[in-house]
Amino acid sequence: MKLAIMGAGAVGASVAELASTYGHEVTAIADSNSAAIDPTGLDTDAVLTSKRTSGAVGDDDPDAVLAGTYDVLVEATPTTLGDANPGYNHTVEALERDRHVVLANKGPIAERYDEIRTSERDSDGRVLFDATVGGAIPVLTTIGDLGRSNVTAVRGVLNGTANFILSRMAAESLDYEHVLAEAQDLGVAEADPTFDVDGTDAALKCVILANVLFDGGYALSDASVTGIREIPGTALQLAAEDGRTIRLIGEVIDDEICVEPRLVPETGTLAVSGTQNIVQLHTEHAGRLNISGRGAGGHETATAVLGDINRLS
Amino acid sequence: MSERMVPRAHTVRLELDDEPGKLLNALDPIAEHGGNLLSIFHERGNRTPRGQIPVEVDVEATPERFDRIVSTLRETGVNVVQAGAERYSEELTVLLVGRLIETDLSDTLTQFEHCSSASVADVSLTVADETDEVSSARIRLAAHAGETDRALAAIHEVAAEKDLTVISPLTRGDSG
Structure with a gap:
């Protein structure tokens, strides 16, 4: 398959880097300012080196990418809320050209799911987005295999940054601010951690899950969201004295979407530590399935993107 | 989800002879059957009319496991005076x-x-x-x-x- 990659951050660059090992060819990569386009296939190493050294991926016009030669558009621009652009426009434009779209960008699927499905119906292209929930963990693919009507509820730890902070606070009896600074030093938390610690990122993933489970109709505004900023170290100590701990848990149960810190058994399935994610699928006929693994990172997310691309081949 | 599969807290009141190791023996079946020991209230100063020491144990377990814990306790000769009073x-x-x-x-x-x-x-x-x-x-x-x-x-x-x-x-x- 020929891939056009929009977004040259950690995920876009990793898809470009790994594409050939999956038997695919990259014909375009663009970031917000520059692009490299070659219908016969790009030298991805050269493009990524250029991005690292000069800041630009190439000399081509990013606006020309969507009109170019490709089978699959990989949408890996940063997640935005509300109108979810530019990701939404890229997705719809590629569908109008009857191309497939694989998203790592959560915005369009969380905020404008119904519109994207409508565009997909009018297109020969398909839209897949397994990378948007749980990184490398095949959550949406598993739901697809189970059949969405057989999944009664989903619950999980869906943000590695928040989970890292809570598990460090519990393990080291430290306060939030202290652990956040440490997480930023380690590159686990971004300079502006708002999206992660306020629960927005986990909520977007839950909204996507709700859209998949109930065939659309949900946006971020439908989720009840509480973050972890207000949790003092003492709360984690009190929880630990009782064999429990606190995790930022996202739930989609009875068509309600909720992300908030919850008390969970310290040795329970949901108390994953560090940046690990876990998703529990409650099924109609097969009890509970737990899938855990790395929920973020360039190669991890690219692995899910390339999995989707293989399903389109 | 079956009710039997959901772990919940139960209180067990035991009466133990005042001999070394009795408490430890009494706690063994809890771990053995997958119960999570939440707290132990060992009323050393108190005596039952039979001269035993009352102990109150809070255990988190599924009702199914809790039943097994209680029957094992009884089988091993522990005097369980009250169990599952909190069940409902x-x-x-x-x-x-x-x-x-x-x-x-x-x-x-x-x-x-x-x-x-x-x-x-x-x-x-x-x-x-x-x-x-x-x-x-x-x-x-x-x-x-x-x-x-x-x-x-x-x-x-x-x-x-x-x-x-x-x-x-x-x-x-x-x-x-």
Whole structure:
């Protein structure tokens, strides 16, 4: 398959880097300012080196990418809320050209799911987005295999940054601010951690899950969201004295979407530590399935993107 | 999710002979059958009319496992005076975070009991140091069977009025 990659951050660059090992060819990569386009296939190493050294991926016009030669558009621009652009426009434009779209960008699927499905119906292209929930963990693919009507509820730890902070606070009896600074030093938390610690990122993933489970109709505004900023170290100590701990848990149960810190058994399935994610699928006929693994990172997310691309081949 | 699969807190009252190792022996079946030991109240100063020491043990386990724990205890000769009395009342632990002292914690707890029809069984409090005004409390409540969701909703409401944060356990579905 020929891939056009929009977004040259950690995920876009990793898809470009790994594409050939999956038997695919990259014909375009663009970031917000520059692009490299070659219908016969790009030298991805050269493009990524250029991005690292000069800041630009190439000399081509990013606006020309969507009109170019490709089978699959990989949408890996940063997640935005509300109108979810530019990701939404890229997705719809590629569908109008009857191309497939694989998203790592959560915005369009969380905020404008119904519109994207409508565009997909009018297109020969398909839209897949397994990378948007749980990184490398095949959550949406598993739901697809189970059949969405057989999944009664989903619950999980869906943000590695928040989970890292809570598990460090519990393990080291430290306060939030202290652990956040440490997480930023380690590159686990971004300079502006708002999206992660306020629960927005986990909520977007839950909204996507709700859209998949109930065939659309949900946006971020439908989720009840509480973050972890207000949790003092003492709360984690009190929880630990009782064999429990606190995790930022996202739930989609009875068509309600909720992300908030919850008390969970310290040795329970949901108390994953560090940046690990876990998703529990409650099924109609097969009890509970737990899938855990790395929920973020360039190669991890690219692995899910390339999995989707293989399903389109 | 089957009710039998959901772990919950149970209280077991035992009477043990005052001999070394008796308590430890009595606790073995709990771990053996996958129970989570929550607390032990060992009333050493008290004696039963039969001269034994009463011990109250809180265990978290699924009802199925709890049944096995109790029958194993009895098989090994432990005098189980009361078990599963709490079976149809559910225990619920929440954390409460905020300006707990300034907002009158005892009034908060009274309101919890009043509004949620649950009773406060136990409170552990960590008062803030001077640099941080936020305190935390762990509150164990006993609620009527099947009413934990309603009790939690009432607790959230009372807490919200005082600008306190409630960290609740997982209730619906499974607590795992």
